Amino acid sequence: MKKNNFFLEIYEEFFHCMTWSKWEDLQLTTMIVSFFSIFLSIFLYGVDSIIIFLIKKLFSL
Template sequence: MKKRSIFLELYYEFFHCISWPKWKELKDKTILIFFLSIFLSIFLYVIDGIFILIVKILFSL
């Protein structure tokens, strides 16, 4: 295969075959992922604190 045909195929795939999300959909999903990431980090922080507390109680006996 020639380099030219590879680049033409890449161009065609990139601009004609890929369906890009609309701006509103992209914005909504970004906000959702942002808040889910914040929630997950707080949740894991609390769970980690609980496990640390349990381990401290178990080893202090």
């Protein structure tokens, strides 16, 4: 297979065969991912704080 043919096939696939999401769909999924990332980070911070508190109480006896 020739190198030029390979790049031509990549170009054809990229610009003529792929379907791209609509701008509104991209905005919605970005908002969902952002919300769950923030929620998960706050949740894990809370769980970590509780575990640290319990470990400190356990070893301070």
